[in-house]
Amino acid sequence: MVARYERIADELRDDILTGVHPIGSQLPTEAELAGRYRAARGTVRQAVAVLVAEGLVGSRQGARRIVLGKARSQSFAELHSFAQWARANGYRYGGQVIAQRRRAAGPAEAARLGTEEVLDVLRLRTLEDEPVLVERTVYAGWVAAAVEGLAPGCESVTEALYDSIGLVFAYGEHLIDAVSAGVRDADLLGVRRGSPLLRQRRITTTHEGRPVEWSDDRYRAGSVVFSIRNSIDANPLVRQAGDLRFGA
Amino acid sequence: MVARYERIADELRDDILTGVHPIGSQLPTEAELAGRYRAARGTVRQAVAVLVAEGLVGSRQGARRIVLGKARSQSFAELHSFAQWARANGYRYGGQVIAQRRRAAGPAEAARLGTEEVLDVLRLRTLEDEPVLVERTVYAGWVAAAVEGLAPGCESVTEALYDSIGLVFAYGEHLIDAVSAGVRDADLLGVRRGSPLLRQRRITTTHEGRPVEWSDDRYRAGSVVFSIRNSIDANPLVRQAGDLRFGA
DNA sequence: TAAAGGAACTTGTACAAACAAGCCAGCACA
DNA sequence: TGTGCTGGCTTGTTTGTACAAGTTCCTTTA
Missing domain, CATH: 3.40.1410.10 (Chorismate lyase-like)
Known part of the structure; x- marks a missing residue:
């Protein structure tokens, strides 16, 4: 049994990938999505939160959400x-x-x-x-x-x-x-x-x-590249100084 | 004005850092945290979700949450x-x-x-x-x-x-x-x-x-290292093949 | 013309309640 | 002894409601 919000997230991800919601465009509002999927606003919020965490969608209070990139995400x-x-x-x-x-x-x-x-x-x-x-x-x-x-x-x-x-x-x-x-x-x-x-x-x-x-x-070198998406709100990537402290 | 769940998350993060909740130990249950902070369970869940996203705490349905690591997280x-x-x-x-x-x-x-x-x-x-x-x-x-x-x-x-x-x-x-x-x-x-x-x-x-x-x-080389925490539930890091497809 | 103000809209936070799903320890039975 | 099951506990999902806070755009005013 897959959760409702996950199926909604999958559909939205798919819509982004297939160009229904092109990069740079605005995502429908929560109220509209809730109506479309017959779900409570909280459920839609969970679905969108998945995409935000994946870095596909940008979100900030008061402003409409924006599509930032296309689907990737490996398990x-x-x-x-x-x-x-x-x-x-x-x-x-x-x-x-x-x-x-x-x-x-x-x-x-x-x-x-x-x-x-x-x-x-x-x-x-x-x-x-x-x-x-x-x-x-x-x-x-x-x-x-x-x-x-x-x-x-x-x-x-x-x-x-x-x-x-x-x-x-x-x-x-x-x-x-x-x-x-x-x-x-x-x-x-x-x-x-x-x-x-x-x-x-x-x-x-x-x-x-x-x-x-x-x-x-x-x-x-050249065989593999690692890739990360991040934002002001979610930043999984951290930079650290190397082992050697120069001159110390 | 800082959100309630963020203050709770900060306190929990601090408790992990200072050893109140040592690495490997179980975090208090949601019900207990809700009682302690006089907050609804949903609010506590939001706070814990922050720590899970940071990779500090592991979580899975039915089992008590476990402290995985200590605080880092750069902005x-x-x-x-x-x-x-x-x-x-x-x-x-x-x-x-x-x-x-x-x-x-x-x-x-x-x-x-x-x-x-x-x-x-x-x-x-x-x-x-x-x-x-x-x-x-x-x-x-x-x-x-x-x-x-x-x-x-x-x-x-x-x-x-x-x-x-x-x-x-x-x-x-x-x-x-x-x-x-x-x-x-x-x-x-x-x-x-x-x-x-x-x-x-x-x-x-x-x-x-x-x-x-x-x-x-x-x-x-040696001056800087990048660091990422991930889990089955949240995986920001992706591996990609390099530019050259070997032999193709 | 440009700045200030405000109204409508959209996302964020918080609470409450109920049920589902998974985990685990302890109990009963072979 | 050890195996299997059950019941209680804990986390996950969903809905509903209310208000807070930020954005956007249009209107008013200087």
Whole structure:
């Protein structure tokens, strides 16, 4: 059963995508939408709030709402799982475990993941048969056994872990910056040493806030772009100074 | 006048930050919060929704809400304006216009910014007296005059434009990837040619959805990191394949 | 002609009530 | 012991109402 406001949001999103409400135009008023969909104003507000959160629609008190952009929005699963993302977008993709071993967690890792033992996995991912991504993932001890049970050529770790132990990735925090390719990275990705890589470090947790994995993913420059929409009212993106305080 | 739900959200955020509600603990139920603050349940829900959107609190139907992380959240202005960000975080910062000229807009720019004439500005930004950022900004024709009126060493363009013509930046879309430094970039930032840079391309609009500027900002590797929190329910971050379709 | 004022409209905030849906612990039963 | 179910608890959805606050545009006035 899908909620009423979600169906209304879907219809509105579709109307924006198909040009019924072109970019720059005004959205119908809440009263008009409420009449059209036979719903209470509060329900319509919820639907529109979804689009505002997605950055598709701009809103401010007293003024009519305005269409800012067209639909995008990937699911969390699609962002989290390389395989699910690639499949949803119609790319040819693959993956291979290069190395894998258990070891004791360092103090920082123990604090971050909340376990004494961890599992290191180094994976290489391909898109359209080109190597594009080196994944260095550290799994918390309590999922290590399940990860080790996967086939080395397993395409979607996320889906496999859900099937085997019902694990659901629910929350993530991501740090994005640029680094130069080391010897190993360069060799795996087929680029020159020192060439630029887009790095995404992320930590993922379950619904209960229990950390599952910590990963350092490095994309070959030009292969992947991250995209975010934000506004005065909602700003998910944060800028931080790098590790080194210059001159300090 | 600050809204009731915002004050409640602020208090809850503060309680999380100060450890009254430690990470991993359960938040009080809506009914309890409603009683404590003498507010309706709906108002409390609005307050909690703010924290959920910020990624501080996890929420799912039937289960108690859980504290996921501590407060961060910069304002949109702080993300948009290098100067406001640096100042708020206590850094020494500076900026200098390197080059500036008017020219006719290309077809892509005309579509993106909605003007025939544009103003190119190349700026170099410093943090703690080190050059960290090369900004290549293209302003729409209707703000060109105001931008040209600014001092070459103007620290905050955002604030200056608000003071002079009341311009408010309200919405943005950001594309983040990694590129290698060209000759000019390398020279300005004091790094070797080909070394990695973190690139943030963004387009910013007013409340009315009118595009103001298009910018290509390149950070020296290691100087700045972008950070995003997301979840199954709210996912502002999107991954896109790069410009080149491999082998196509 | 231009500024000031105000009326109509639109979105934002707050409250109340009722039901739906999902979670979880504890109980009963095998 | 452990499995399955149930009932209470908590969050999610929807409706309705009232007022607050901001915008927009038209009218009035200097």
